[in-house]
Amino acid sequence: MNPVTIFGAMVIGTASLLSLGVLPILLGGLDEVGRLSKAGIGQAAMFELFGLALGSAAGGYWMGRGAMRLKTVAAGLALAVVNVATAHSGSGVIILLDRAVAGLLGGLLFGAANAIIVRSNNPDRLTGILVGASVAPQIGLAYLIPVVLIPKFGIEAGFYALAAGAMAAAAFAVTLVDRVAIHVASERTRISFSGPLMLFCIGTVLQSGGLGAAWTYIERVANQHGLSPSIVGLAFSSALAGQVAAAWLSAWVVPKIAKWPTLFSLVLAQTVFTAVAVQIALPTAFVVSVCVFASAAAAAQAFQMAEIVRLDVTRKAAVLILPMILFGNGLGPLLASFATTEVDVLGGCWVAVAMSAISLLLYVVCAAVSARRRLTSPVEAKATLGS
Template sequence: MRPITIFGSIIIGAVSLLPLGVLPILLGGLNDAGLLSKAGIGQAATLELLGLTLGATVGGYWMARGAMRLKTAATALGLVAVNVANAHAETTAAVFLDRAAAGLLAGLLFGAANAIIVRSNNPDRLTGILCGASVVPQIGLAYLFPVLLIPTFGVAAGLYALAAGALIAALFAVTLVDKVGVLKRAERTGNRFSGTVMLYGSATILQAAGLGAAWTYIERVATQHGLGPSVIGLAFSASLASQVAASWLSAWLVPSMAKWPGLLVLVLTQAGFIALAVLTDAPTAFIVAICLFASAACALQAFQMAQIVRLDTTRRAAVLILPMILFGNGLGPLIASFATTEVDVLGGGWAAVAMTAASLLLYVVCASRSTRQRTASHA
């Protein structure tokens, strides 16, 4: 794979994930504008993220079959149009429809990037690089949205910023290839659908659901605790900056590290610091907590990719690991929305802690099973 193709796929993948870093602030702005209720924040996030998951799953295969450049450019321009339409939405139903469509189109873009990454020589390292690169443009937007853009120009300004990002993806479509190779099929005796692989996938979905729930509601949690826009903006920007460092550090370290210990420690870190973010009303503690739980989750993705490649050497399951993460990101806010009310959103945060803790238990079981299987195969 040519370096320019890898670079272009990273840029397009970063654009497709651009809403993730600012989605809590964007949906909070729509809530303040009267277009979403507190529960509607989680529901809108779920629609967008499930659309992203569907698009990423389908896109990984559809984009790879041919005419990838043309498909990517057309999809990106469609995403521009949807975000502009959302900027002029006047009803909750229109917001739901626009965010679902935006998620689907962004998912197709992500599918194009993912199709190239999983066929590279270092998919685990490139996954970490993509996670970090996707966060870089989010850092500035996460501060500008609550501090300048939305207070000054309204929530529509944030949607126009996302449209501009999609336009950049359309321009980078030319760097891609039109078609990529077909991944080899698993043998009948292979472990593509083994119990261990499915258990691993379930744990990954739950971990991502915990992150998605926490990230979606954390801005409203901070507001409920009385933290101001400047603290919230600083917290999100600092968190996103730390995610870049964590992602790139894990991308560098993961090839030489033991996979299971690193993965389990990072999941535990995510659970613990989500809990701290929900509990504290101290600005410094809140900023530290959001930085650490989000960074742990971002660093985790390189370990998740590396471990699934070890569990399924055909890499066919690896194509699905990032869509599973996105599916979990979308499922979590929906579950958390049932634990929130118009006056109290802390229940959504505790739902995030519970989902992350459940994923940790499943990962421990999965690690034990895979270790026993590997020992038996060498006996």
């Protein structure tokens, strides 16, 4: 794949995910001005992330079948319009619909990037690079939106910033190809939905759901703990910086170290430190725990891509791994919203802890079943030795 095309895919993928790092700030801001309830925070996040998951799943196939450049321009411009519409929406219901459409359009953009990445020679490494690259601009926005943009221009300015990102994605469409090549030997076969693959997919949805629930409500948790806005800003910026470092580190080491033990450790860290953020109201503990659970989840994605490629050699499931993560990111806030009230949001984050813990259990079972199957298949055992 042409390096310019891969770079363009990285930029477009980054722009498509721009809202993820600042979604709690923007939705919390809508709550502050009375345009969204606390339960609505989780629901809006769910709608946007479900839209991202659906759009990226469909886009991974549809965007690459032809006219990818034109489709990317159209999706980018439409996403910019929807973000501007959200900025001026006064109704909670309209906001939910706006975010659902924004998620769907962002998902199509991400699908274009993903279609290129998973068909490269190093999809696991490029996934880690994309995760880190997508978080980098979120760090700047996580500071600018609450500290500069909202105080000066209101909550609307945050959505205008997202619109600018969508315009950038449209501009970089020229770097893409119009159609992606198909892996002749693999993509003309169906996905083999084996037991280990199904366990892995469910575990991945729950793990990302745990992150989505925690990330969506953590700003409200800090507010309930009585932590200052500066501590909240420090926690978010540190977490986003940690995600960049963790994702790029995992992209570098994923070919060199055992996949399952590393994935177990990362999901365990996500589970434990989410619980610490909910339970302990000390500023330092809060900042560190948010940074660790967010970074662990970001680092896990390269290992998740590596494992799903091994579990399904057709790579069709690999096209769905990032949409599955986004689906989980949306499912988590939805489930968490049922455990929150207008005066207590801690229950939502305990839902996040439970989802992460269950995902760890499913990964352990998946690894055990997969190892047993490899023992009965010498060819596969040799091919996957050390995984």
